[in-house]
Amino acid sequence: MTTKTDILIIGGGPVGLSCAYYLLKSGRKVTILDAKEIGKGSGSGNAGHIVPSHIIPLAAPGVVTSALKWMLDPVHSPFGMKVSLDPKYISWLLQFVLACNKSNVQRAIAPLNSLGQLSARNFAQLIAEEKFDCSYQEKGLLFLYKTESAFNGGKHEGELMQKHGIPVDVYDRSKVHEVEPAALDDIIGGVHFTGDSHLNPAVFLKLLSDRVRAMGAEMLEHTPVTGFESANGKITKVKTSAGDFEAEQIILAAGAFTPSVARDLKLNIPIQPARGYSLTMSATKHMPSHALILGERRIAVSPMGDVLRFTGRLEVGNGSTTPNPLWIQRIENSAREYIALDEKLDIKETWAGLRPTTPDGMPIIGRSPNHSNLILATGHAMLGLSLGPGTGQVVAELVNGQEPAFSLSPLRLDRF
Ligand SMILES: Cc1cc2nc3c(=O)[nH]c(=O)nc-3n(C[C@H](O)[C@H](O)[C@H](O)COP(=O)(O)OP(=O)(O)OC[C@H]3O[C@@H](n4cnc5c(N)ncnc54)[C@H](O)[C@@H]3O)c2cc1C
Structure with a gap:
């Protein structure tokens, strides 16, 4: 037929x-x-972040060095990769490594910026016109930092994005606690991309x-x-x-x-799959009031009405959608380093999904x-x-x- x-x-x-x-x-x-x-x-099951601020492509200078360093910390690493001699996979990795340079970033900024801004406007219009009730919040994306070196890196990225018209606020210790009361005492600063938003993707x-x-x-x-x-x-x-x-x-x-x-x-x-995980729980006593990125650990936090979600890990080449309980636990442990959480979380769902990742x-x-x-x-x-x-x-x-x-x-x- x-x-x-x-x-x-x-x-x-x-x-x-x-x-x-x-x-x-x-x-x-x-x-x-x-x-x-x-x-x-x-x-x-993703983080639900709508991020026109993300104008720097994954393939950028320093990424390979960071990935190698992260892999030396098997308990907290936000990054992993499959070991395989599949020629398509090896060729993808080589193309990715070769694309981690300034000119790739320069090439990518304009299209990512145009597409990101267009999408953000379309989200706001679509959700309003269709009256979608999906926990959509235009409160920006707040990066939280515990160490000076990561905070400085975040500020530097923020400055670069500001040059391309992305609105960014930098918060010192007292301001970040005023803006996000769920942040633990040892958070020393934050970088807030105020033009971003988030929603419940499901x-x-x-x-x-x-x-x-x-x-x-x-x-x-x-x-x-x-x-x-x-x-x-x-x-x-x-x-x-x-x-x-x-x-x-x-x-x-x-x-x-x-x-x-x-x-x-x-x-x-x-395109290679890059697996990531999420865990979704009932609302906690001190719900974060913003979508967050936990700077050093690269964990995303998404308050979505009556649920809270953490997402993390980027495992290049891994095409399975079975969540790994070890990483789910480690993601929860990492979140506990940054935000106030109930002693026992009421976890409703653990999940894995695949990011379709190009080498540039x-x-x-x-x-x-x-x-x-x-x-x-x-x-x-x-x-x-x-x-x-x-x-x-x-x-x-x-x-x-x-x-x-x-x-x-x-x-x-x-x-x-
Ligand atoms: C942990 C995690 C967190 C993330 N957080 C965010 C975030 O905060 N913000 C954001 O923008 N993105 C986020 N992403 C990325 C985002 O989820 C993906 O980029 C997005 O799902 C890709 O959308 P897509 O429609 O291209 O593909 P998919 O969502 O993968 O949809 C593809 C569809 O194609 C179908 N399909 C497959 N094979 C066939 C076939 N043979 N015939 C017909 N149909 C087929 C599949 O069943 C699937 O439904 C995250 C991803 C992960 C894993």
Whole structure:
């Protein structure tokens, strides 16, 4: 059986759902296919941080040295990596190491800044227009520090971002305790990115998928894409477990799974999964009043109404979504070093998800170099939620033959 459709979106994570929303708003008909449940993949258990301040890509000077140092501290390291001789993995690592330089940062700042600002504006508008009740708070992202050296590093990064228009406040010891009363006594300072915000991602994604369905999208869950047929520079068939699909345009938004989904397409898509964990608990007695990053430990803290979530670890090359209890415990232990917590936490969920990570730290957004009816929207690494609504808008603009809101050329696949 072959089903014909206008726009076919592969992957119902934050990126695929955002593309669906803006395409539906522009009057297109949309079908979404997901191998599992829509909105439940690597987006639901994440930190929920919406961070237009994150304009420095993961591949930046000093990152390799920091990663090696962290790995010498196996109890607290926020970073890990798979040991494997898989040629694609080795090639990704080499490309990543080579991209950790100033010119990569210079190249990435403009597109990350444009996409981050567009997304932040779209989040505020979408949530207000659709009246989404998802614990959305525009209170910024506050980094807490315990050591002078890390605080100085945070201030330095803040200054760099300020030069690119990102609003930043630096707090000394007394101010940081006034702003965030949940901070423990030995926190010596903070850096506050006041233009950031946060929300409960699982609730947001559920509301967005309900809205997209109500706007008329066909949504097929447990329907993995298994292959493609192409002819004359066009995808002619998308094969799935529920039959074949033909579409005017296809959006590939399968996150960390994109390279395996696209294996028939003869495209070089250098994405590796980077696993991370979260633990979510009932509200604690002294709930933090801000979304936080615990500076030295790189743990994210997200107060979301009646729950509190901690997230952490970046394990490059690890594609399993089973949470590791040892790291879940270590993340909790690290959080206890920074904020006041109940002696016993009422943990409701432990979770692992995969960040779709490119070697230069920028997403891949744009038309396939080999297929006239394929658009890629993937590789958002640690920012897939944050950059979702901006990505959705520019993908809809591409599909509709309009000029995108900003230049997408630095994000094209053929940069690799
Ligand atoms: C611990 C942790 C914390 C994070 N915190 C944040 C944060 O605070 N802010 C932020 O912006 N980002 C955060 N992220 C990153 C964010 O979660 C990802 O960037 C985001 O989920 C990527 O979205 P996506 O839609 O591209 O992919 P996904 O969310 O992975 O969605 C892809 C979808 O494709 C589907 N799929 C896979 N294979 C197939 C197939 N064969 N056929 C059809 N469908 C298929 C999957 O089932 C899935 O639903 C975090 C990630 C982790 C792990």
